[in-house]
Amino acid sequence: MTMVLLGHQTVGAHRPGPSRRTLSLALASAAAVLLTGCWFVVRQYNERPPWADDVTYEAGFIQGNRVRQYDPTGQEVRKLLAGGCEELPSAGLGGRKASYNPGLWVDGCLAGAAGRQPERQGLLH
Known part of the structure; x- marks a missing residue:
């Protein structure tokens, strides 16, 4: 691309960036790192989520509250x-969520059945 300035010579305005090969390698590397990270998380927690204690308490609370x-x-x-x-x-x-920590599920169920506010709710509990 050339740029023409009035009263001056033609000036080259093209600034070369990284090649398509470099961009492709960088994208492939980033995807490999992301997939590896996801694999490690799945391997660590398998079917039990990292926040399973919160999920367990809340599932028990919802069950007691519904009843x-x-x-x-x-x-x-x-x-x-x-x-x-x-x-x-x-x-x-x-349910499956009760199998993560049955004691917390029972605590949540009792709190929900009694009509109390949940103790373990929100980000900071």
């Missing part, structure tokens, strides 16, 4: 508070 909201007589809530929350994960009814 509380949809129980018109209050009988199911009394069952949960009297030991039903402990029985659900041991019977396999707490």
Whole structure:
């Protein structure tokens, strides 16, 4: 590309950048580093997410809260508070998230069934 300035000579305005080969190698290297990092994260945590404790507590809380909201007589809530929350994960009814940490799932279930605010909610708990 040439640039013409009025009253002056023609000036070359083209500034060469990196070649396509260099850009391709840089992109391929960045993709390889990203994929390697993802592979290490998956290998480290497998099917259990790194924030599994928060997920477990919240899943238990949601279960207890749902029972509380949809129980018109209050009988199911009394069952949960009297030991039903402990029985659900041991019977396999707490779901996959309860298997990450059954104790935290039970704590969340009890908090939800009792109508308390969740203790472990948000980024800073």
